[in-house]
Amino acid sequence: MPTSIRRLLCCLGLRDDCHQVLAHSLCLAQATGAELHVLHAVKALSDDVMNTLKANIRQRKTLEALMEQRLDQAHDRLEAFLDDFWESPLGKTPSREIIKSKVVVEGYPAAEIIRYATRHDCDMIVMATNKRGFTASYAGKVTKGVIKRASVPVVVVPPV
Numbered sequence: 001m002p003t004s005i006r007r008l009l010c011c012l013g014l015r016d017d018c019h020q021v022l023a024h025s026l027c028l029a030q031a032t033g034a035e036l037h038v039l040h041a042v043k044a045l046s047d048d049v050m051n052t053l054k055a056n057i058r059q060r061k062t063l064e065a066l067m068e069q070r071l072d073q074a075h076d077r078l079e080a081f082l083d084d085f086w087e088s089p090l091g092k093t094p095s096r097e098i099i100k101s102k103v104v105v106e107g108y109p110a111a112e113i114i115r116y117a118t119r120h121d122c123d124m125i126v127m128a129t130n131k132r133g134f135t136a137s138y139a140g141k142v143t144k145g146v147i148k149r150a151s152v153p154v155v156v157v158p159p160v
Contacts, residue, residue: 005032009117011127011146012040014081017159018128022082023090024157025126026098034123035100039116040078041109041142042071075104110145117152126155 010025012018022038029036045053057063082102085091105112117125127143147154 005034005123007120007122007124008032008034008036009113009120009122009125010036010038011113011125012038012078012081013128013142014040014077015128017157018081019085019088019090020160021126021128021157022085024155028124028126028155029098030095036098037116037120037122038078038082038099038102039113040074040104041112042074042104042106043109044107071104071106074106075102078102078104108145109142110149113142113146114149117150122152124153124155125150126157129156129158 005028008025008029010022012021025036025038028034053063053066057066079102082099086096103116105116107115113125113127116122125146127146129140129143143154143156147156
């Protein structure tokens with residue numbers, strides 16, 4: 001059992017409730033002296049969609065460029081989200097230097113989160129409930145998937 005938190009993984013779905021997730025992650029990182037990794041997992045396109053794209057876009061380089069563009073756009077959305085956070089009241093105090101890496105991955109989000117946390121030896125995962133309304137205190141599909149598979153503590157931040 002780890003005695004200290006050296007690496008935190010902050011998982012962002014880029015919704016409004018993720019401002020709270022990032023704020024809590026920054027607070028935990030500052031309090032523990034941990035480095036903070038920010039991750040946004042993009043759901044992979046379904047096999048049907050990929051087969052349709054492959055059937056209609058015959059040039060492999062064009063298809064690869066489109067897939068790369070999709071991840072570049074997700075990275076741009078992550079950067080815009082972070083810029084918006086730093087301009088918000090929640091982002092006024094923490095230092096941006098706490099964030100060691102900002103990464104966008106593609107695949108099944110829960111599996112990608114676990115894979116990243118394992119590869120980078122993260123000691124804790126922080127994420128949103130990903131649920132709205134009356135049942136907001138209960139975790140959504142991705143959050144439940146991470147909790148089920150994680151070998152490290154998972155902090156679930158409810159919406160405000």
